Amino acid sequence: MDNSPPDQPARKTSRIQLRNRKRILEAALEVFSAHGYRGATLDQIATQAGLSKPNILYYFEGKEAIHVTLLNQLMENWLAPLEEMDDTGDPLEEICAYVRRKLEMSRTYPRESRLFANEILQGAPRMAPHLETGLKPLVRDKAALIGRWMDEGRLARTDPMHLIFSIWATTQHYADFAAQVNVLMPDEDAVFPGAQAYLDTLFRKLLTPAD
Template sequence: MSTARSRTRIQARNRARILEAALDVFSEAGLRGATLDRIASAAGLSKPNLLYYFRSKEEIHRTLINALLDSWLEPLRALNPEGEPVEEILAYVLRKLEMARTMPRESRLFANEILHGAPHVGDIIEGPLKELVDEKAALIARWAEAGRIAQVNGHHLIFSIWATTQHYADFDVQVRGILGSRDDAHFSEAARFLTHLYRRALTPEPC
């Protein structure tokens, strides 16, 4: 029994090593540029050992994408209909910016998938993701109609939040190169800027 448990722990550890290594490789090279040899080398395993756990690089990629999507959608799910609208949206902006800081590889993995036509997540984009975005866009529309935020299009507001936050992950090299940033201090500056930007855009004009 002890041997079986030990084997299970080793298998779980090796799967985790492969997925961690693959995240690095896919975020740098994309699916097309990645190879099983490169992933195995990054994981410190032989290619035959890797193939014991995953049959192909596509299977590894799908596993990563599927795991990513749940955490990717959580910040939007957390938009609370009972909260104060401007503060709820600002909190969403900051949650997305924090994900760009702490999960840059995951952001680039998802961006690469989209840039290549979303072959593995097209059904999710047109299914659960669309349903969630439509739901939250409708909530934003209700807030606007009630005069609790400025008149904005909910879908395009969400798209703009994705653009202004995920940029810091997807174009990290460009951002750091232009700012001369050697640490993450620019994320604090970005948080202040985006909070000011969206607060002004969302606050209704006084009557």
């Protein structure tokens, strides 16, 4: 006869626990985006969150666990603009729409962009698996799609991979170098509309096939 106790149902996470966990991640995003992984400390995260350090460690094993959680959440959003590129759409409009989505991400999620940039600058020690299994196949597929559009004469010929890199560089600049941009262009309300108009012209001129 089996006298072992019945399995206990998993305890649900309370609203307070969910709120505190979200609070910690929000604070950590602020700290990591400002100081990078190496410069950030649990004490800084605790202060930013308005919680004690032991309270932080109740929810996460340590700084790395918080950082990995943020990176995991980020990667989903990071891939979405490229995934939306439609192989049945007009090639030039699809590329320009992708540029707009990436620029909007820089406007809306500047801290996430800097978090990603800091991780890459350190050699991607915690994000390497995502780059291999998520980013790499997606970028290869979209580069192949862009290459096919070029072969069909629907886009001007250029290197698809370097095109994607240049889109990243020109859009993410506004988040990763925001301090510099804000000094050089103090009218913050004009920065992103101006950037969108400029980049749309830039990539249309680059990619419009010659008559």
